[in-house]
Amino acid sequence: MTPDAWLLVGGVLAVLLLAWVGWTLRRLTRLEARVERAWAALDTQLRRRAGLAEQLARDHPAAVGQDRAPYLAAFAADARDPVDGDRELSENALGRELRELPADLPGVPAALQADLAGTATRVGLARRFYNDAVRDTCALRGQRMPRLLGLHGRRPLPRYFDIDDRLHQVAGAGRGGS
């Protein structure tokens, strides 16, 4: 082949590479936005859950049980602002405490109970969607080419958020519900 032809082939390859890089960068940006949105949703639901738990402990200590209410309030406060910085641990503790509440909660308004149940479902959903977004990001960033070229720039790798929210009950086939 003549030098011209080589130049042409090289040029075409370079253009293809550039197009691919641009496309991958856009995917990464989009995924980053999705992770952010999913985290915002999860954070909102978790905060809402903590708020409802605090409200429950404050306004209806009798229904919760006099010995339980201070714990519930403390766990809710800890979930809002974890002392040791481990959000997952605090949320787990709060989730366990909420699950162990008596099922009927006498004297608690139906709206608050429905809110609590709804938030439990939504925490499960939001967490699954967040982890899904993280998984997609990790999958793309784990590929050889994006990794070698460092296309992710300085963005830190997003972390999975793992808590025990009894998701199989929340999202299992045919059971549960909001």
Add this chain to the structure above:
Amino acid sequence: MRIGLVCPYQWDVPGGVQYHVRDLAETLQALGHHVEVLTPAEHEESLPPYATFAGRTVPVPYNGSMASLQFGPVSAARVRRWLRDGRFDVVHVHEPASPSVSLLVCMIATGPVVATFHAATTRSKWLAALAPMVRPWLERVSGRIAVSDFARRLQVEHLGGDAVIIPNGVHVDAFTHGPGLPGITRGVDGPTIGFLGRFDEPRKGLPVLLEAMRTVVRQHPGARLLVAGRGDAAELDRLIGPDLRPHVALLGTISEKEKGAFLRSVDVYCAPNLLGESFGVILIEALAAGAPIVASDLDAFARVLEDGNAGVLVRRGDAAGLGRALCDLLADPRRLAELAARGPVAAAVYDWQVLARRILAVYETVVLPDGGAVTATDEDHFPGVPPARRQLRSSPRRWAPR
């Protein structure tokens, strides 16, 4: 909430996904939401007022049946217009993994997109080949739903994402209450056994049931088998043979309304399927109608029947076992009454009223309070389909920093 639903299959062709989208749309509307549907159709005039015509699909033979494909600049333009005009808070696409209007929406929409996966074929070369190409687009989906464990497994294995499970729905009330078929009343006119489905498809298992019927008529001489659905009647007649002929009645294709009446009339509903049902909607309908069920032990069926609590499960393909189970059940009025009472309760978790609220919870999870509506991307964000008319005019701006 403004909700846009996308159905990838032709609206006026019967199918599970189409019914799902229709029922979901109507249930959400009844709950006070603004719902629009984008769907292809064979005849544009067959669409309900809330649906927008997305063109026709190209049928492609695939895996024994027809897959419908729809792609290209014209469809893309329709999708873009629908998204811009609709200003939806959330767009919910169905079955987006094949080249269809659903995938186009994933490509073009920006904003919260929810996707539901229905298919549960485990060995899908087609999907395996398409997955790497489709995956970048599915990354835009913020919430994934699967209708069954099997659909979820397929999604995890081929497309590498998780999904919450929200099953297919049934309007339980519509099946529980209503008239029966004329001349056939449950518990009165000799025991009747119902079968519904394409009877010439071997996987539906009608031959097994016919074999079992020979046992049943020996013990219950008045027993009759009612066969409803499409298929080759002559072929079936040969299969029935002279000994069974007085005991089998062929009803032919029945409408949705007649289906409810049919299920409310039979003494036992039998689903002798041999393989591969992703989800037994018909079983839920039978449960809702209070029909005691004898079904083969497919995973999907066992799940709907609560592992045998809400119906009788028999080994698939076992005609002798099926015959025995039918005989025993027909001879046990107490068990029949118990199953008939249990049915609507077991079906209640699949009621659209319940499921629509669960789906709404998914919408509310992906829609952020200040997130803004779903809209269409600019055309330069859509490689592969050239923006036919606007390209020349807008080309100098295509490289402008965004």
